[in-house]
Amino acid sequence: MGFGQFLAAPEIKLKVVTYRDVFQNTAQESSRFGEDYETLSAVIRLDLKDISKLSIKEGETVILRNGSGKVVVQAQKSGYEQAHPGIAYMVNSPWSNVLVPEDTGGTGVPKFKDFEVTVQSARGASVTGIKEIF
Amino acid sequence: MCTGCALLCDDIEVETEGDKVTVVHAACRKGVARMKGCSEPLECTVDAEGADMDTAIAKAASILRDAKNPLIFGHGNSSSEAQKISIGLARKTGAYIDDTSSFCQGPIVEAILQERLRTCTLDDVRHKADVIVFWGADPSNSHPRHLSRYSYFPRGKERQRGWEEDRKAITIDIRKSETAIICKDERFYQLPAGGDAEFMAALTNALSGKVPKTSFDLDSKRILGLSNIMKKAKFGAIFVGLGLVYSLEELDPLFALMDKLNEFSDFHLIPMVGQYNMRGFNHNLFAETGYINRLKFDGDSKELAHGPENSVVEVLRNKNIDAALIIGSDPLSSLPLSIARHLADIPLITIDPCNNLTTSRSAVTIPCALGGVESGGTAIRMDGVEVELKKIFDSDRLSDQEILKRITEAI
Ligand code: SF4
Secondary structure: OOOHHHHHEEEEEEEEEOOHHHHHHHHHOOOOOHHHHHHOOEEEEHHHHHHHHHHOOOOOOOEEOOOEEEEEEEEEOOOOOOOOOOEEEEEEEHHHHHOOOOOOOOOOOOOOOOOEEEEEEOOOOOOOHHHHHO | OOOOOOOOOOOOOOEOOOOOOEEEOOHHHHHHHHOOOOOEEOOOEEOOOOOOHHHHHHHHHHHHHOOOOOOEOOOOOOOOHHHHHHHOOOOOOOOOOHHHHHHHOOOHHHHOOOOOOOOOHHHHHHHOEEEEEEEOOHHHHOOHHHHHHHHHOOOOEEEOOOHHHHEEEEEEOOOOOOOHHHOEEEEEEEEEOOOOOOOHHHHHHHHHOOOOOOOOOOOHHHHHHHHHHHHHHOOOEEEEEEEHHHHHHHHHHHHHHHHHHHHHHHHHEEEEEOOOOOHHHHHHHHHOOOOOOEEEEEOOOEEEEEOHHHOOOHHHHHHOOOOOEEEEHHHHHHOOHHHHHHHHHHOOEEEEEEEEHHHOOOOEEEEOOOOOOEEEEEOOOOOEEEEEEEEEEEEEOOOOOHHHHHHHOOO
């Protein structure tokens, strides 16, 4: 499926913060290629305002893009009581690592936890599979 | 002993049937999954075709022998004995050698080994700590039994009233993590991304009696409140998570805070190390070379090159390596794809109990025994305490120590 069809949907720029999740970690212990690992990894958690700006519903897919790569993941509400428009959360995984910039300033440490992406609805498209990532 | 994380819980009991762990008692869900083993064990292969162990080892040896600049990476899920053989192999082949600490807790472990940061054991925390700070750390997800075994809930020798009265736990983070929820709102300090150094300086100021100010307008009364709690601590412990490590450009603000705290109180710091023996690798390499990671051996001479340019990330980014041996790690998953991509262009050898993205791209895959279940050895817990891993049962898979020994002999 090409990505051209999403061009008309509104797009917004968000800062992504990554974190760890014990359920996803447990799934990883069982299998990197399993369904559970994908379901718990290929997700972006958004603020309600950003969800409405994107004209999407929770559970639909979105395409995340930046200079490092692109990946389709499922959009979910973050569930935090405090609003955080402009900031989205992703569990640390091969899906978030597609988007981590290559530039390290020579320090040997990439910016794993803090990078920007453009987000747009990918309604109808399925989540990028782990084997498609590489 | 569970090898699911660097807490290395030693109170685990298992039930087995043949060579399978069927029931695991006392571990957290991640530990149970680790001890039961993965659903996709690695096969022994050469060029994606099934091979016997001798053929795979011969091929691995010839790849490393032919390479001008090989990389040996991983080590966090290996026993100290295996790590020492790996260091010898790197020396012999003039390889770059590195581990995950290179892009996570390395600077903190290094400062502890150089005695620049004061540390203590998890047992000290359990028995004595009355003020506990989780900074950029969410143990409820990364080290699920941390709070219950050591840092918050247990009754300790000098903390008989446990968390209800005897301990204050504080969370400092950019998001309200599950650990922050446990520590309650009044003890949660939410910072903007990258605000840790500034908050640390404000807290150090507050400890010195100055008015603490931040550009993000965190209530100065709350910072003063925190500084009072920390000042009065009888035994304090700061657990440093990746959130803090990635946010600090240099460690000076942390050194200044720790020095200031120790003018009034007795504060210690422990890194929230993820992989069960990452700290062991740092200790073992440090004992041999004076460096904890990011090294390049020069084959014939005794020369060593050390620094960020020898880190796994930079040698991949700059395409400096022409072969790699990966032990118990999955860099194609854990590194940014834009950086890890180079691994797919060079001959790769992986030693691991399980299939992962890196093994799927490897010229040689060698299955090894699962540490703490099918093989034993020693390891170093996140707090620097050495522990012994006991093998639970024999399996037909060799330990990574044995595989590395055979590869070294074959070269
Ligand atoms: S906390 Fe870590 S060591 Fe303890 S049982 Fe869980 S995964 Fe294993």
